[in-house]
Amino acid sequence: MRRGRRPGRGGACRLGGARHQQLVRIALTGLLATSVALASPVDPSSGVATTVDRHPHALRPCADDFIRHELPHVSRGRGERTVLFDSNGAGLAVADLDGDGRLDIVLANLAGPLTVLWNETPPGGALRFEATSLPLRGSQAVIAVDVDGDGRLDIVTTQRGGGVARLRNLGGREFVLASLPGVHAPAYAIAWGDLDGDGRLDLVAASYDAEREREFRDSALFGAAGGVFVFYARDDGFERTRLREGAQALAMLLMDATGDGRDDVLIGHDFFIQDDVFVRDDEGTWRRLRPFPRTSANTMSLDAGDVLNVGREALFATDMKPARWDPATLAAWMPLMQKSYERDTARDGHWAANTLNLTQRGGWREVATQRGVDATGWSWAGRFGDLDNDGWLDLYVTTGMIAHDLLHYLPGGELREHDVALRNKGAGAAGHFVAAPEWGLDSDASGRAVVLADLSGDGRLDVVINTLDSPALLYENRLCGGAALTVDLRWLGSANPYAVGARVHLEVPGLGTLTRQVRAGAGYLSGDPPRLHLGLGDASGPFELHVRWPDGGRSRHSVEAGEHLTVTRSERQP
Numbered sequence: 001m002r003r004g005r006r007p008g009r010g011g012a013c014r015l016g017g018a019r020h021q022q023l024v025r026i027a028l029t030g031l032l033a034t035s036v037a038l039a040s041p042v043d044p045s046s047g048v049a050t051t052v053d054r055h056p057h058a059l060r061p062c063a064d065d066f067i068r069h070e071l072p073h074v075s076r077g078r079g080e081r082t083v084l085f086d087s088n089g090a091g092l093a094v095a096d097l098d099g100d101g102r103l104d105i106v107l108a109n110l111a112g113p114l115t116v117l118w119n120e121t122p123p124g125g126a127l128r129f130e131a132t133s134l135p136l137r138g139s140q141a142v143i144a145v146d147v148d149g150d151g152r153l154d155i156v157t158t159q160r161g162g163g164v165a166r167l168r169n170l171g172g173r174e175f176v177l178a179s180l181p182g183v184h185a186p187a188y189a190i191a192w193g194d195l196d197g198d199g200r201l202d203l204v205a206a207s208y209d210a211e212r213e214r215e216f217r218d219s220a221l222f223g224a225a226g227g228v229f230v231f232y233a234r235d236d237g238f239e240r241t242r243l244r245e246g247a248q249a250l251a252m253l254l255m256d257a258t259g260d261g262r263d264d265v266l267i268g269h270d271f272f273i274q275d276d277v278f279v280r281d282d283e284g285t286w287r288r289l290r291p292f293p294r295t296s297a298n299t300m301s302l303d304a305g306d307v308l309n310v311g312r313e314a315l316f317a318t319d320m321k322p323a324r325w326d327p328a329t330l331a332a333w334m335p336l337m338q339k340s341y342e343r344d345t346a347r348d349g350h351w352a353a354n355t356l357n358l359t360q361r362g363g364w365r366e367v368a369t370q371r372g373v374d375a376t377g378w379s380w381a382g383r384f385g386d387l388d389n390d391g392w393l394d395l396y397v398t399t400g401m402i403a404h405d406l407l408h409y410l411p412g413g414e415l416r417e418h419d420v421a422l423r424n425k426g427a428g429a430a431g432h433f434v435a436a437p438e439w440g441l442d443s444d445a446s447g448r449a450v451v452l453a454d455l456s457g458d459g460r461l462d463v464v465i466n467t468l469d470s471p472a473l474l475y476e477n478r479l480c481g482g483a484a485l486t487v488d489l490r491w492l493g494s495a496n497p498y499a500v501g502a503r504v505h506l507e508v509p510g511l512g513t514l515t516r517q518v519r520a521g522a523g524y525l526s527g528d529p530p531r532l533h534l535g536l537g538d539a540s541g542p543f544e545l546h547v548r549w550p551d552g553g554r555s556r557h558s559v560e561a562g563e564h565l566t567v568t569r570s571e572r573q574p
Contacts, residue, residue, distance in 0.1 A: 062480035089448030091525025095144035143527030181237025191521030200233035206249030268299030305384030309512030385452035386535030389482025392426035398447030459484035483561035
């Protein structure tokens with residue numbers, strides 16, 4: 001029996017409390033790590049004033065595997081049978097919502113309320129969560145972001161067939177529905193970032209018009225024009241700018257695609273529509289570029305990561321392409337391929353496969369096939385993360401499809417496939433990937449959104465998946481070997497207290513330059529925590545961490561392997 005699927009290791013649940021809270025305990029015997037907070041001296045040459053709190057990662061046993069746990073949440077469509085476009089499922093976010101230092105989980109649901117799993121894990125102890133529901137139904141994308149700069153992370157979602165909703169964080173684990181003045185547009189995918197450089201977080205939203213047409217084709221609600229929009233934060237609300245009329249956007253990412261140091265807006269479209277890259281100039285004018293030689297034809301997810309450790313991020317996009325060509329796989333896929341997915345589209349710059357674009361010689365080169373990541377099945381989220389802490393970013397891809405109207409020829413209308421974990425070979429083969437079945441990360445539940453985050457504080461990335469029509473999953477990372485550094489950035493007195501858009505660089509002998517960025521929105525319908533994770537392999541340090549803050553300010557800090565840093569910038573932004 002695979003160690004990652006041992007029976008009897010899932011979480012036990014019980015109801016209790018006035019609000020019918022669930023207490024979820026995931027059994028694990030561990031060692032208690034002592035946390036020590038130390039103030040770091042301010043570097044006089046850093047350019048900005050900072051202080052640093054340091055805590056060691058929790059000590060926990062390892063067993064070279066992941067433990068699979070089912071979570072008390074099931075995302076479902078609205079009917080008895082799942083059909084298009086309920087088949088797209090819903091997203092999730094991971095972030096420290098209550099400020100206790102532990103990362104919590106928010107799971108969306110098309111047919112039900114949001115589920116929040118409050119992290120109650122003691123240092124070095126068993127994973128433990130307290131589950132509550134929030135009064136917001138029909139959510140798709142989920143991002144935790146501080147909208148008003150009060151120091152508390154709000155929950156922002158897109159709503160089925162509608163627009164953008166916000167649950168304002170009041171503290172004390174209480175949320176209330178609050179408006180986003182001026183944000184009026186159909187939205188499916190969203191991301192946040194300071195796009196005009198004024199220190200405030202702006203919202204980018206894009207519609208998925210195929211879903212809207214099916215949902216509202218006979219309704220006046222379909223009259224709201226779709227597209228791609230930027231909502232600039234202003235004193236009295238948000239000011240809208242349209243970048244594109246109409247969209248089939250399943251994915252969105254803010255990343256520097258042009259190398260000018262500023263984030264651009266990347267939109268991943270479905271239905272063989274060319275993906276977009278929008279670039280803003282100094283005068284505030286947006287231009288559409290085509291910097292990538294090839295993109296996916298039906299882009300489901302976008303993520304960026306420095307897979308080569310050279311200080312520049314690569315772009316990974318997921319699509320639909322069979323991972324195998326055996327008779328059983330072909331029997332399941334052939335009707336789909338004959339219907340719409342067999343087109344030769346390479347000549348017009350996109351194709352029906354995953355794509356991996358790397359920056360080389362001042363431009364981009366697409367290398368998914370050469371690097372072993374072009375075909376992972378009917379793929380949804382594709383996410384970078386150093387799962388084995390060897391210093392090289394790996395890939396995790398969720399797969400599968402449920403749609404009785406599309407897959408009527410399959411039992412239960414479901415294409416069952418296994419999620420794929422791909423290990424970065426590193427060193428002389430950096431950016432080349434190989435399947436890692438030994439990790440046990442091969443769920444055949446119909447996975448959609450995924451976030452990689454350290455939920456136990458031990459410096460190892462766990463895997464959280466919001467599935468469709470089955471319980472959400474948590475894979476607890478118990479891989480042995482390798483240390484890590486985790487970093488929280490805080491900017492007190494600013495409108496961006498969690499430093500969204502900041503970048504860090506860490507030079508590690510034998511590994512190269514490790515690069516990470518704080519993002520609010522990535523992957524598929526997902527929100528990552530503002531906490532950054534850098535695997536370090538066997539290196540111990542000390543190292544020098546370089547931080548480039550969102551306004552261009554810089555700081556540097558001496559760091560060691562195996563610690564968590566909170567770097568706080570205290571002065572008010574200009």
